[in-house]
Amino acid sequence: MAFREELSAAHGDRVHISPQDECGLLDLAPWLETPDPGTKVYCCGPAPLLAAVELACAAWPPYSLRTERTAGALPEPVHQTAFEVELRRTGRTVTVMPDTSVLHAIRQVGADVLSSCEQGTCGTCLTPVLEGTPDHRDSILADHERAANDCMLPCVSRSRGDRLVLDL
Template identity: 65%
Template sequence: MLTATQPSRTRSGGVDRTTVRVVDKTPVADGVVTLTLAAPDGGRLPDWSPGAHVDLTLDNGLTRQYSLCGDRWDAHTYRVGVLLEPTSRGGSRHVHEQLEPGHLVGLGGPRNNFPLVPAESYLFVAGGIGITPILPMVEQAELLGADWRLLYGGRQRGSMAFLTELSRYGDRVLVRPQDEHGLLDLPAFLGEPRPGTPVYSCGPAPLLAAMEAACAGWPARSLHVERFVAEDRGAPVRTTSFDVELHRSGRTVTVAPDVSVLEAVAAAGVEVLSSCRQGTCGTCETTVLAGVPDHRDSLLDDAERAAGDCMYPCVSRSCSDRLVLDL
């Protein structure tokens, strides 16, 4: 993932979650609903910043990651948008077909692996449900008086969520459904490289690949992306077993070549909250105390990989014979 200097990431180091109640469920586009969540006692929820996500543990046992897209100044509710995925593994289908107001769900986070860096101008490009993390970003940019524009694409206008909310920004927002305009014209929207102007994009893999190509001539770290699907990292560094010491638990587990670190740790009775299991959501981020991790995620930048002080055990492995994790 291409990033600029970021605030510190929130690290799990184990399970950190609470319970919230679904207080509203509203269709906002074809195949998209929003959930409004609140503490059962009506209390204050943790603060969050644009780009943050939460992990929802549904009552069918699945945990899924959703970007916060509501009013960050509302201290008592969160809002997330959920797309009904045609190839759903059970998460989005359960939300759409089973989850109703009054139901309780587990909440992890919020965490932010996609923070909005300070700047005087921004360019935003969203594809489909990728609008959810971008929505609070444009609100923040507007609040701060920054110069910004958003290009928002989708298959059809009816499948594009939050168009009414975005209409208040006028011509700063370009809505380009594919059936009306074809593929997004990224070079025309981006224009010439602009030093000091971060470019934020979230959406399906083809869009992000096109964004990387379109921003190839921009200054380093101009492009910030959030992925739904993991990048191909090729073969792991080592194909043999290695040991993982769980510092807080006082246990050592051996991780076989065909088992993830996350699975090995869970088999030892130590729970780490996880969601995507593809190295894209950041839910399972864990501090590394010793050893050299083999980073196989789609989140950390080159400097963070070189530091070697954290890893995502759902996909990352070890270059060294032994890793010591803060678990």
């Protein structure tokens, strides 16, 4: 709703605004019932809406749906132990303790990483991974992006092993 005026101005009648308090629950079928090759579906909102859109897009081609959650539910880390993070460009290495985020730890040694939500829901702190396997705990990366293990959100994600090397 925050961008309704800008979207309507830019896209005219292609934008449909349906506030639940005025229109009830969305009827997703007219928009999502039939997969449309090459079309991407972007959805941000409360968990029940995202679940309904995910269900409606179940038959769509892989990677057609991108969701953004307004509040992340963090899974437990794979390892509850400390690990090392090397910042390749600066040559610095930091130990990330179990009770500290990677983002906090790397900032302590001078890494300048932008962040916003610090809950793994916005993607602002997305950081390239050069070595190691991240323990992805965000709610923004798609399965294929996680499987690539070439980036992570250091605000919430951790390491599956003893060491990560970031392109910082």
